[in-house]
Amino acid sequence: MIAFLFKGLLRDRSRSLFPILITGSGVAITVLTFAWVSGILNETIETTARFRAGHLKVRTNALNEQQYPNIMELVLTDAGKIKNQLEAEFPHLTWKSRIQFGGLMDVPDKNGETIAQAPVAGLGIDLMSKDRSEIKHLNLGKALAKGNLPQKSGEILLSDDLFEKLGLRLGQSVTYIGSDMNGSMVFYNFKISGTVRFGIKAMDRGAMIASLEDMQDTLDMQDATTEIFGFFKDGFYHAEQASRIRASFNDSQKATGPFAPVMVRLEDQDNMGEMLSYMNAMFSAILIIFIFVISLVLWNAGLMNGIRRYGEIGVRLAIGESKSHLYWSLIIEALILGIVSYILGTAAGLIPSYYLQVHGVDFSAFTQNADFMMSNVMRARITPINFWIGIVPGVIAPFIGAAISGIGIFKRETAELFKELEV
Amino acid sequence: MEPVIAVSNLDKTFPVANEDFFALQNIDLQFAPGEFSGIVGPSGSGKTTLLNIMGSLDKATNGKVYFMGDEITSLSAKESAQLRSRKIGFIFQTYNLLPVYTVYENLELPLILLGMSTADKKQAIMESLEWVGLTDKVNSKPAQLSGGQCQRVAIARAMVKKPTVILADEPTANLDSENSHIILKTMKKINDASGSTFIFSTHDDKVIGYLKRKITLVDGGIQQDETF
Structure with missing residues (x-):
């Protein structure tokens, strides 16, 4: 039938x-x-996770409470030791130190006279090691608009919009003007190896990307970083797991005070939870x-x-x-x-x-x-x-x-x- | 001889404006095996309602209906369906062939319900089509047939399971005179050959001319019961 x-x-x-x-x-x-x-x-x-918040993040209590990432006085010291601890306890996440900084980009002529200046929002990330996870997190390969990724110390990437706005050329030297972790003013020359376009207006307006080591040197941040980012290795945010990891890490911290490390989740930052x-x-x-x-x-x-x-x-x-x-x-x-x-x-x-x-x-x-x-x-x-x-x-x-x-x-x-x- | 169908003191009412309208009232009838009978009367006289009740498609309000001596008025829906699938064939005014199926498949459906084997089904279908003279149309679809041919297929479908009774509701109403006579001769031939009881509901004079017995229904009651 x-x-x-x-x-x-x-x-x-x-x-x-x-x-x-x-x-x-x-x-x-x-x-x-x-x-x-x-x-x-x-x-x-x-x-938000890739550029600003990570899936999880370790920073100082003081920086966390300030909720303002560019205050160089509030950076995390002993960053290497903390990162090793994180990698040992939570191996299913990739842990990466990053330095977030702000400052001015000065473009000098051949006599060293300023011909243009613009504010920059910078990132110091792991560009030089064999591990290319940060390049992947920021999708730098795809975002590269002109030139190459930095191959050696002293090279940086600039946002393509800023590059065009300032009339720069690849290989040209520019001067970063900012303040280090001790509050002193710093001047550091970089060479532009390439430009990037992320498709994110907030980043494309004035981003500067340098290697972590260069920025540690520039900002006098030996074994220090502003934050340590954690990313789940499958690439997706898992809220419940993130909560457990945060509780486990924060409970294990004996140190207290403004410079003690504290872990926060994606949704703990910038009203992301709401x-x-x-x-x-x-x-x-x-x-x-x-x-x-x-x-x-x-x-x-x-x-x-x-x-x-x-x-x-x-x-x-x-x-x-x-x-x-x-x-x-x-x-x-x-x-x-x-x-x-x-x-x-x-x-x-x-x-x-x-x-x-x-x-x-x-x-x-x-x-x-x-x-x-x-x-x-x-x-x-x-x-x-x-x-x-x-x-x-x-x-x-x-x-x-x-x-x-x-x-x-x-x-x-x-x-x-x-x-x-x-x- | 035991009647094939016996109707005893049967009433059928429908609620109309808070009152019961009697579609059938106080009906007593018996049909012997092999009869070629017709229930005749004007529209609204209750012919189709009586046919439906005898075919176990509808329930009587009062009274009893017997089929081969067994009371069928109180059968469950499933038992009624079994009775229809085994013992009763229907022929409709509008043929009601299933348009997506071929002639063969239209005849196959009642046999599938009986659980027959493929070989038995084929034999029964071809035999039935031979009766109505349409073996050459076995693979045609209803849309490819004339009205008269469709009604002959409908007769073959009613006959294919070799039922005890065939109930035909206005079978010639949609046919011209020539086709009506062909249909009626075909049914008469089958009646003579198979011994199946044919009961018509009709007001067509051409049909009446072929009947051996005419039961005249007026306003839900039997006015006349004549045998020829």
Whole structure:
């Protein structure tokens, strides 16, 4: 009987092709929307993590309370020892020292006279070791607009916008003017090896990237750093695990006072906690409403399909098929169509999701004056949830539609169904 | 001889504006095996309702219906379905063939419900199509057939399981005169050959001309019961 019904299903496009097209489209839209929204949420988190917050971060109590990273007097000393401890206790994270600093970039002419100046926000990162994880975290390979990454001491990267604004050329020397960890003014010459464009306005406006060792020398920060960043090795932020690590590290610290190290999570910084909660709530609300609406439409389609077939149902009852047999055949049919729609719709949704994950959409025209850490290129993100979220609109909604419309078979008198013969 | 169908003191009412409207009232009838009978009367006289109750598609409000001596008025939905699948064939005014299936498959459906083997199904289907003279249309779909051919397929579908009774509701209403006679001759031939009982609901004079017994229904009650 199943084979007989399946044959009819394949031949009748109004019962197979069109429901699959409608339901599959609903599933594809759901999958794409989920990937897109979770991509935006993740992009915001990861951008903040990679450039500013890390997944976890160790800094001094004083710096933490100041919530201002460029105060050189509040840096973490004995950074090497603390980093070793972190690497030993939490090996599933990559721990990297970074120096965040601010200052002025002075461009001298051949006589040493200033021809241009601009403020810079700088990062001293591990560029010289064999471990290239920081290059990966900041995506420097892709962000490189001109020239090369620094190969030796004394070389820096500048934001491409600043480079162009100041009319610089590759290989030109510039002078960094700032203050060291003791408060003394420092002047240090660097050579520009390349320029970068991150697609993040806050960084592209005036970033300077130098090696950690150069900045330790420049700022008189031997075995000191402003912060030690921790990144989960799988590249994704895990809030619960981060909380456990933070508690474990902070509980183990015997030293107290303003210069004692303290660990903070991503969401402990820059109101990221509130932002994450808000975004998660918005994300959930949008998805629930969206899935509900799509499910309602597809449930209705399932319902209408059932009602439209009262005529056929009447014939089958007259021929001697039982109501329960008929009911279950409608349910099985809805499930088969739902599963096919779910598989095809998920595949159809994943293709543009994957494209958007790889290429993204450039929103730089809308974020030209934005100061917050947000990538100009928004990308979708495919997660395991994308593979099963389509079950709700694809399988469950039509199933419920068929089940409810099928109840009509039981509630109606057989003769009433019989009278509604339409075929 | 035990009647194939016996109706005893049967009433059927429908609620209309807080009152019960009697579609059928105080019906007593018996149909012997092999009869070629018709329930005739104007529209709204209760013909189809009576046919539906005798075919176990509808329930009587009062009274009893017996099929081969067994009371069927109190059967469950599942038992009614079993009775229809084994013992009763239906022919409808609008043919009601399933359009996505071929003639063969339309005839196959009732046999699938009976759980017949493929070989037995094929034999029964071809035999049934031979009766109605449509073996050459076995792979055609309903849309490729004329109205008369569709009704002959519907007769073959009703006959394919060799039922005890065939209930035909206005079987010629959608056919021209020539096709009506072809259909009626075909059913008469089957009646003579198989011994199946045919009960019609009709107001078509052409059908009435073929009947051996005519039961006239007016306003839900039997006005006349004539045998020819």
